Amino acid sequence: MNATNRTVVVTGIGATTPLGGDAASTWDGMLAGRSGVQALEGERWADLPVRIAAGCAVEPGESIPRPQARKLDRSAQFALIAAREAWADAGFTAKAGEDAAVDPHRLGTVIASGIGGVITLLDQYDVLKEKGVRKVSPHTVPMLMPNGPAANVGLEVGARAGVHTPVSACASGAEAIGYAIEMIRTGRADVVVAGGTEAAIHPLPIAAFGNMMAMSKSNDDPQGASRPYDVDRNGFVLGEGAGVVVLESAEHAARRGATVYCEAIGQGISADSHHITQPEPSGSGIAHALQNLMDSSDIKPAEIAHINAHATSTPLGDVAEIKALRKVFGDDVDHMALSATKSMTGHLLGGAGGVETVASVLALKNRVAPPTINIANLDPEADADVVRDEARKLPEGPITALNNSFGFGGHNVVLAFRTV
Template sequence: MFNGVHLNDGNIRDGDAEEARFRRPRRVVVTGLGAVTPLGADVPELWQGLLDGRCGVRELAGEEFADQPVRIAAPVTVDPATLIPRAQARRMNRSALLAVIAAREAWQDAGLGLADAQEGRVAADRAGISMGTIIGGAPVLVEADRRLRDKGPRYVPPLAAAMTVPSQAASQISIDLHLTGEARTVTSACASGTEAIGNAIDRIRHGHLDMALAGGSEAVLTPTVMGAFAAMRALSTRNDEPHGASRPFDKARDGFVHGEGAGVLLLEAEEHALARGARIYCEAAGWGLSADAHHMAAPDPTGAGIVRALRAALRDADATTRDIAHVNAHATATVEGDLAEARALREVLEGHDAAARPVPVTSLKGHFGHLQGAAGGVEAVASVLTLHHGLIPPTLGCENLDDAIGLDVVTIAPRPVPEDGNLVLSNSFGFGGHNAVLAFRR
């Protein structure tokens, strides 16, 4: 049994191991991946869809969307309620369902059984969860309000309150896999999933946990939420062109496309992973945070906050710009958002010898839209796979690169990861000026 007390010596006493955990930061590695996205119900379908240039955006059916100014989005390809026992699924909001499915995949991808913690093969109190979401179960509350108004208080679902809270994804993963270390939730707009992964890295580094499932989930493709974003003119209005609506970095971009999904990594202390013979994808080398302190929705056009987050991630990973092999950009296909990120990347990469080898940049939102709180989780999964397979997916929808971007944007077809770099950065930025960046090392 690997009970979380091994360091380098299998005979080390528990007390000594506990002291050693807090004496030095531990290296954190990625050992499992899970995802449910508009490109498929698991990680292999996500990855193949990215390489093939598939798009998961489509027109939404149903009369509730008929009068909406925006009627396109990127839903997941499977009904998540069919993948979980019915009695269990009825107690979860859709976001939590997606999170549990992705967490199960990551757990099993790491060579672990669904009952390992419950049956004592994994130290349950040394394993935790860190999930990001923005809205969580708010659609449950909207439906409960509709029933209250139409039929009266007797028709409000008895579990509506418990299913509304944003923390339900983390708690349901904990219940499903019997993990008792901790179950945390991060809500920081569209940076939520990335920040949740960063928090988990620190919890493992400093000895609070040996392993953690970390990522993000979101499922809010409802008329209310889509109408709200459409009212602020944040969404693409290409209703007649779903597959060409999301255009990161493109001259003709006109807003983001809503999507839903979940992406989860299993993070472990390196010695813990080695002790149980786990397959290691890469190192979760560092992360950075910053705040714009600029506007409730618009990004700081100077990109200064993004610059701080990028540099913080490099410092945390003990890396320089010369180590960067690739950047997985946030780039949502909003006019000002893409420009602010590009401006920040150009400033940070000034120390890199761009004449010898420019840093390739891509955005995945042309494939599946903007997954909100799930974006950081799913894009972290893709960043890990980019390192693992040595291939950078193309930026779908970028047919005419905006001249003002000034970056080496990967388009049309996958490109090999440059061999002289060992670091991939994964960016996420959100309303209110939340900036988060992850650094993964080959």
């Protein structure tokens, strides 16, 4: 099919996060302003500078049989759980080919991870050192591959139009969804299962992030540690989990009578080329991504009612994002309800864009913006309409939501969704 510029819609959502084992419980947790951050207890964590994290609320072993789980890294387990929920939510009852509603050659998968199977890699190295070569799992390589989650989801749903894994640090999940939108828009696929996953709560990544001063060391206040836009914010809190959406051409969705959440308008992408870990402080790279989105779509600033901000709770990053919004939208930012859901979930790295896309979709569906928690003293440089403490009703009529994701390496991705 050579069709281009086809309308893309969201027909299914799924998630497993520190707030809940599915999309509905995650959303309820966000609306309630509940933190999923906990203290890390035990000898394994005792010597670390950071002893807090946001682990998933429901262990994947509760829904994945042990024989299958043993062949999957934790990141792939999360991806599979979220994808299964999204696939069923979209109305599919079996894998492509077995379910006549979708042709496997017209079905793609794009599941991202910022780090991949890091827990498998580190744990199996410990096995090698402590127990010897013969005890290393023969499944180690497919488990540690960054494309392992995408490949396993592709196998699950029977995707044959392409299985892809963008790796762009904390922008990975959003980039995956943007890539999926383009797969449908340009005619490569009719349906794509897309999102992001991450499982990196392990002493080595935490020690490394902690030593580079990127993470909050508020060990005495786990649930208050992730505080975007607060004057005393001191770094992000590591989270884990996955968020997945089913994207579909509008024609394909209508043909099978699918329920549509919203339209996926498109993406804006740029790179800072400034520093391997620090954002460009004026927000110029982010502004270019925002402007690219606006230039490649029919979005008007006045219709943007909600933004799920990247806002990780770092001193530089939170302010750079708002500076970029002001550069592109000016005074229109004053009517854009800004939510920083990482204040509740922690930062899921490559999974963040997927989970926050699910939140953006539900914000449009329910016309409500989730709150940002833990802001005791709003930074004066956070010059935007930040939704604080309690969820807020969004306006009636056609509205658009943005989901911002930025990553180490200077990756900037902005996604846009619109009510239907």
